[in-house]
Amino acid sequence: MDLLNAVLQGLLLGGLYALFATGLSIMFGVMRIVNLAHGDLAVVASFLALALVTNTFLPLWAVVLVAIPIFSVLGYALQRTLIQRSLGAGPLATLLVTFGLSIVLQNVLLESFSADTRTLEAGSFATSAIELNDTISLSYIGLFGLVAAVVTIVAIQLFVSRTRTGRMMRAASDDPETASVVGASPAHIYGIATAIAFATVALAGLIFSMRSSFDPSIGPSRLLFAFEAVVIGGLGSLWGTLLGGLALGLTQSVVSHYDPASAVLAGHLVFLAVLAFRPQGLIPARAV
Amino acid sequence: MADNDLPSGDLDRRRFLHLAGLGAAAIGGSSILSACGGLKGSGSSSSDVLKIGLVSPQTGPLASFASSDSFIVKNIQDALRNGFSAGGKKRKIEIVVKDTQSNSTRATEVTKQLISDEKVDLVVASGTPDTTNPVADQCEASGVPNVTTIAPWEAWFHGRGGTSGEGFTYTTLFFLGMEQFADCFFPMWEQVGATSKDVAALWPDDTDANAFREGLGEMMRQEGYNPVDGGKYQDGSTDFSAQIAKFKKSQAELFTCTPIPPDFQAYWKQAAQQNFRPKLATVAKVMLFPAEAEALGQLSNNIATDVWWSPSHPYESSIDGTTATQLADAFAAETGNQWTQALGSVYSLFEIAVEALKKADDPKDKDDVAEKLRTMNYSGISGPLDFTDGPEPGVAIQHPVGGQWRPGKKFDWDVVIVENSPNPDVPLGGDVEPTFA
Numbered sequence: 037m038d039l040l041n042a043v044l045q046g047l048l049l050g051g052l053y054a055l056f057a058t059g060l061s062i063m064f065g066v067m068r069i070v071n072l073a074h075g076d077l078a079v080v081a082s083f084l085a086l087a088l089v090t091n092t093f094l095p096l097w098a099v100v101l102v103a104i105p106i107f108s109v110l111g112y113a114l115q116r117t118l119i120q121r122s123l124g125a126g127p128l129a130t131l132l133v134t135f136g137l138s139i140v141l142q143n144v145l146l147e148s149f150s151a152d153t154r155t156l157e158a159g160s161f162a163t164s165a166i167e168l169n170d171t172i173s174l175s176y177i178g179l180f181g182l183v184a185a186v187v188t189i190v191a192i193q194l195f196v197s198r199t200r201t202g203r204m205m206r207a208a209s210d211d212p213e214t215a216s217v218v219g220a221s222p223a224h225i226y227g228i229a230t231a232i233a234f235a236t237v238a239l240a241g242l243i244f245s246m247r248s249s250f251d252p253s254i255g256p257s258r259l260l261f262a263f264e265a266v267v268i269g270g271l272g273s274l275w276g277t278l279l280g281g282l283a284l285g286l287t288q289s290v291v292s293h294y295d296p297a298s299a300v301l302a303g304h305l306v307f308l309a310v311l312a313f314r315p316q317g318l319i320p321a322r323a324v
Numbered sequence: 325m326a327d328n329d330l331p332s333g334d335l336d337r338r339r340f341l342h343l344a345g346l347g348a349a350a351i352g353g354s355s356i357l358s359a360c361g362g363l364k365g366s367g368s369s370s371s372d373v374l375k376i377g378l379v380s381p382q383t384g385p386l387a388s389f390a391s392s393d394s395f396i397v398k399n400i401q402d403a404l405r406n407g408f409s410a411g412g413k414k415r416k417i418e419i420v421v422k423d424t425q426s427n428s429t430r431a432t433e434v435t436k437q438l439i440s441d442e443k444v445d446l447v448v449a450s451g452t453p454d455t456t457n458p459v460a461d462q463c464e465a466s467g468v469p470n471v472t473t474i475a476p477w478e479a480w481f482h483g484r485g486g487t488s489g490e491g492f493t494y495t496t497l498f499f500l501g502m503e504q505f506a507d508c509f510f511p512m513w514e515q516v517g518a519t520s521k522d523v524a525a526l527w528p529d530d531t532d533a534n535a536f537r538e539g540l541g542e543m544m545r546q547e548g549y550n551p552v553d554g555g556k557y558q559d560g561s562t563d564f565s566a567q568i569a570k571f572k573k574s575q576a577e578l579f580t581c582t583p584i585p586p587d588f589q590a591y592w593k594q595a596a597q598q599n600f601r602p603k604l605a606t607v608a609k610v611m612l613f614p615a616e617a618e619a620l621g622q623l624s625n626n627i628a629t630d631v632w633w634s635p636s637h638p639y640e641s642s643i644d645g646t647t648a649t650q651l652a653d654a655f656a657a658e659t660g661n662q663w664t665q666a667l668g669s670v671y672s673l674f675e676i677a678v679e680a681l682k683k684a685d686d687p688k689d690k691d692d693v694a695e696k697l698r699t700m701n702y703s704g705i706s707g708p709l710d711f712t713d714g715p716e717p718g719v720a721i722q723h724p725v726g727g728q729w730r731p732g733k734k735f736d737w738d739v740v741i742v743e744n745s746p747n748p749d750v751p752l753g754g755d756v757e758p759t760f761a
Contacts, residue, residue, distance in 0.1 A: 041565065041569060042565060042566060042569075044562060045565035048564075049562060049563045052562075059760055068662075075691075120743070140696065142707065146383055146387065148385070150391065151383070151386075151387030151388050151391065151618075152388060152391075152613070152615030153385075153388070153585050153586065153589065153613070153615050153616050153619045154615070154619055155589060155621070157621050159621075162597075163593055163596040163597055163623065164596075164597060165597040165598060165599075168600065169570070170572075171569060173597060173599060174600045175597035175598070176597075177597075178597075190374040220644055247590060247593065248562070248586055248589050249585070249586050249589035249590070249616075249619045250586070250589035251385070251586070253384055253385045253387075253426075254385075254586055257560050261562070271701075284562070288561075288562075288563060289563055289565060289566070292555075292557065292561075292563065292565070292566040292567075293565075293566045293569070295555065296555030296556060296557035296561075296566055297379060297529055297552060297555055297556035297557065297558075299557060299558065299559040299561065299566070300557075300560070300561060302559070318425070
């Protein structure tokens with residue numbers, strides 16, 4: 037029964053990892069960018085939501101609905117102004133731009149919000165659970181994270197396979213020059229991809245912040261798990277990212293059940309094993 | 325952010341260079357940073373000016389410990405505006421502040437800058453062993469008098485390889501140790517009337533928690549308590565189901581922990597989800613700052629912690645007689661923020677520094693000042709501190725009392741002192757109440 041609990045909790049955690057990793061996966065899949073500011077962007081989203089909660093009378097669920105589109109627009113703007121410029125200069129330039137962005141964001145947040153620990157107060161949503169029996173209770177927020185991950189990934193897959201913009205996204209990802217010859221504007225398409233990525237990172241960041249807490253410097257530590265989920269699943273594959281997140285959460289939780297000291301290490305070892313023996317990841321497909 | 329050389333302006337240029345240096349260091353550049361310290365312009369080299377360097381984590385994960393620094397520096401500078409007499413001369417004081425960015429390597433670097441470039445007469449530092457230890461090591465090596473605080477004395481003394489009975493020559497510390505945690509927590513456990521002697525313990529695998537596992541764990545067993553160790557998990561964990569399952573199984577009614585703050589927030593919410601509700605939670609290292617209590621919201625109610633300084637401590641400044649309450653009020657009025665325990669501690673660093681400089685025959689003689697630090701016995705805003713009577717030479721012990729977070733009047737959450745047997749000077753504000761009834 038305890039082991040079953042560990043497995044279920046691992047899946048809930050894995051869902052959140054997967055949701056958080058989705059944005060990283062999209063940006064890599066479409067633009068071949070490793071966004072080192074990914075974790076910090078999630079923190080920015082949390083502070084944005086916090087500012088909205090404190091300064092408006094909107095309830096938290098409404099703030100979530102408002103913050104996500106705001107963040108999408110921000111993503112589009114950031115791609116067109118900052119990231120697009122660095123794309124032409126090679127992979128190292130984008131890496132440096134996102135790395136610089138990470139540092140700038142952390143310090144801007146520190147200056148404007150101080151180093152205090154914050155949370156998004158979600159009341160009973162964050163602290164109650166469905167109690168199946170004495171040992172197993174599934175928290176609402178964990179379930180929400182898992183469902184959100186699956187729904188988001190299915191929706192994005194449908195978007196890229198069924199819509200015209202989605203198909204252009206795949207074309208621009210394959211070969212931007214040829215795509216632009218036949219009428220697609222890679223910069224605009226990349227902007228849309230970034231907007232989608234930012235929406236998912238905002239959602240994941242907000243769930244993280246309701247579940248735990250956040251402060252300006254917490255971003256990079258969260259980036260690591262997202263990065264591992266993407267690599268375990270297979271770079272650029274969204275289904276892979278979902279699977280990678282679940283695998284990582286499950287490994288950490290089950291190992292923690294036997295030996296808490298090795299939980300995080302076990303996750304890293306899975307990551308290492310995938311890199312060593314199956315570098316293409318669990319599902320070596322293309323995201324888009 | 326940035327290294328604030330408080331007496332001078334010119335922040336923009338330095339901030340820019342600082343950021344540039346940071347970027348360079350982070351991608352492996354490194355030594356550009358040391359050049360930034362050389363950009364100081366102001367400051368007199370006259371022997372009438374005594375320079376004190378303050379090293380603290382103003383940015384990064386430990387920044388909460390330094391949130392009151394600039395207020396205190398300003399407060400001390402105002403109080404000593406007219407100077408004081410030391411070594412037969414009228415002296416002015418200058419305070420140079422350096423930021424460790426919560427990084428111990430950087431702490432060493434800025435301390436070096438203070439010593440070699442700024443030629444400070446004394447260095448004070450505060451905020452976890454990551455700050456105090458590298459700063460103290462550097463001061464000891466360079467022969468500069470130094471006093472630090474907010475690091476358990478064991479971590480500071482043994483962590484730096486101190487020889488028991490001998491201690492260090494230039495470096496001193498005031499704070500508390502494992503025994504003081506026991507003195508503070510055990511009476512609260514008695515009072516709450518738990519039916520079981522099992523104590524659920526969330527101790528990660530880091531220096532602080534391992535010290536608790538060995539030190540406090542042993543003291544608990546001696547007093548008949550049985551620690552239920554949740555296991556050496558890694559800091560930064562996001563899921564605590566395994567620990568919670570273990571605690572629930574043990575049916576422990578008491579809970580203690582030494583995690584990093586974000587982990588505690590995640591743990592405490594998850595414990596609520598999974599229905600582990602201990603009768604009393606006495607936590608260390610977390611819930612020190614009001615922001616943490618605010619972040620937890622209703623779940624903060626009646627979480628108990630150790631309180632080494634609060635506005636209700638009946639002590640006053642050795643510099644100008646300001647009481648603890650007045651200092652906390654002035655801080656709230658000036659910054660709009662609620663007091664933190666670091667306020668009293670950092671203030672005392674400067675009290676002790678000034679005291680030692682005043683007592684020395686020649687405040688420019690570093691050996692003389694260091695000797696005065698080691699033999700210091702004075703009373704200030706942190707109460708009486710005796711550096712000759714600690715567990716090791718050069719260590720002064722504070723005796724924290726037990727406090728519980730409750731809804732406050734002026735601010736959302738405030739600490740109410742509920743157990744004062746370790747230090748009966750501090751008036752009680754209420755009784756010990758169960759965290760979860």
